[in-house]
Amino acid sequence: MGRPIRGTAPAHSGRGTERPGGYGQRAVGAVSTRAVLRYEMWTLEPDREPDAEPTTYAMQCAVDGETSPLSEDFVEPQNWVLRHCGQHPSHHTYREVITRPWRSWRRM
Template identity: 50%
Template sequence: MFRLREYTIEPDLEPDAEPIAFTGQCAVCGRLGPTGEGGGHLTGWMLAHLRAHPDHLTYREIITRPYRAVPGRWL
């Protein structure tokens, strides 16, 4: 016998959830900067990468946010 259950996906805000992490990436060469909580470290890495590679002018921010599945009613 099988039973189906509904689930909702939502951000994991529980006290034991993984922290939200931020990583910078050069959009020209794909190199990744360090990953950390908050995001203040990103611009420092981007500026250092830009100094080393003056023609690398575009960057992206990669955010890793934990989610969880919350069980709902049985169908």
Template identity: 50%
Template sequence: MSTRAVIAHADWTVRPDREPDAKPHTYAQECDVCGEGSPRSTDQEVGSLWILEHVRANPSHHSYTQIVKRPFHAWMRQP
């Protein structure tokens, strides 16, 4: 019994996926105080409106984080 291995150097590239079939960018906001979050949406305004509703109900919650999901694409360069 013998074992054979093939090892090659591969040069990979990664970039944002801008192809027509790429997933859309999505956005959400998260309260830094309690961890509650807005629904994920392709419209950034949905998260901003959620913050206003959340701060009305929780006047001491002043800090928020935006969470962005952006598609990326990886491919191997040809030698």
């Protein structure tokens, strides 16, 4: 392509880049486009470490969107569903919401 002008350049060049057919824009400096790629193997798994956040459970009514309190034991959300459908006999559909911690790590 072009080469930066070194030393004194003609007055009309504005110390630009010399190109075949005339002078172009100023040289900004050396630009290097270099990338280093490294492929690695990663693993994703549920976090069962002692310091991991607990797995929590909840149930959500699909009719009105009301949600049970979060619990580390699934029995409490199940009891909430039974109370909720007793108070709202037409609500028959629920969603299970599980929040489980996961961790990723690089394999060597």
